[in-house]
Amino acid sequence: MVEIITIDGPASVGKSTLAKKISNYYEVPLLNSGRLYRAVALKMINNKINIRNKYKILHCAQTLTNKNINSKDLFSSKIDKIASEISKKKYLRNQLKIYQREFPKKYTGKKFVVIEGRDIGTEIFPQAKIKIFMWADAKIRARRRYLQFLKKGGKCSLKRIYKEIVARDINDLNRKIAPLQPAVNSVLLDTSYLDIEQAFNVLKKLLVNKLYEARISE
Numbered sequence: 241m242v243e244i245i246t247i248d249g250p251a252s253v254g255k256s257t258l259a260k261k262i263s264n265y266y267e268v269p270l271l272n273s274g275r276l277y278r279a280v281a282l283k284m285i286n287n288k289i290n291i292r293n294k295y296k297i298l299h300c301a302q303t304l305t306n307k308n309i310n311s312k313d314l315f316s317s318k319i320d321k322i323a324s325e326i327s328k329k330k331y332l333r334n335q336l337k338i339y340q341r342e343f344p345k346k347y348t349g350k351k352f353v354v355i356e357g358r359d360i361g362t363e364i365f366p367q368a369k370i371k372i373f374m375w376a377d378a379k380i381r382a383r384r385r386y387l388q389f390l391k392k393g394g395k396c397s398l399k400r401i402y403k404e405i406v407a408r409d410i411n412d413l414n415r416k417i418a419p420l421q422p423a424v425n426s427v428l429l430d431t432s433y434l435d436i437e438q439a440f441n442v443l444k445k446l447l448v449n450k451l452y453e454a455r456i457s458e
Contacts (some may be wrong), residue, residue: 242344243352245447246360249374251320252381254439258374261440262447264309266457272343273357273364278314278372279304281322291325300348300444301335324408326371327358330417340364352451358412361423371449372443373422376432377440387452 245262249255256272263270283300284291291297296445313319326332341364355364361371382402389396410419422428427446431439 241348242348243370243451244344245352245354245450246359246367246368246374246423246426247354247356247372247374247424248420248426250381250412251405252385253374255356255374256382256435257436258356258439258443259354261436262443263354264373265440266351267442268350268352268354269343270341270356271340271356273310273336273340273355273360276301276304276315277327277337278319279308279311279444280326280332280336281319282311282313283308284322284326285318287396289297291322294329294331297326297329297332298335301332301339302445304339310401318418320408324347324411328411328415328417333363334415337364353385356389356422359418361426362396362421363418366423370447371426372429372446373426376430376431378402378409380432407412 245374247255247259247262250447256274259270259272262268280297280300281303283289284297287296287300289296289300340357340360341356343355347353352370357364361368361373382398382405385405386396386398386401389401427450429439429442429446432441
């Protein structure tokens, strides 16, 4: 059975970037679960679907394609807000849970798969042996996102981004369904004072040890 590496953490902590670097370095499949909710949110916007329309939202989830999930239009404040709201809906989480749990089954010939999100180690794959929970100070995360916007030529307010991140943290930490929290057996990686390469090197060392431990315990 293919090993599953879960990477969880709050908004703008660097999960997606690090998960992608791990995926590329080891040449293994990657699923960014947050993109599933963002893709549903984008379909809702494009089709003018009301956030209370359960059946149409479910249809959006059931008809997701790789093109939807890999769209370049998934990142905006509007999509952030909608994705955060719909992620509270149990019926949608259950539907997308099916997609996530089927993902590793497609790659049985690989060393492992990487799945990144906010509740992967606690709700989606609680049985996974290798779990990473990333964290960083909210002000540092806000500044990172602010610089990303500037690099892409966008205009934004650092103060507004900070407020959005804090609000998202409060929402994720306190939601009734699958709140953001580290799994009991996860490794905490605080990236507050690490750049992306430093965090990547730390994560590689963690994975070497964890993969060895996982093989020994089999």
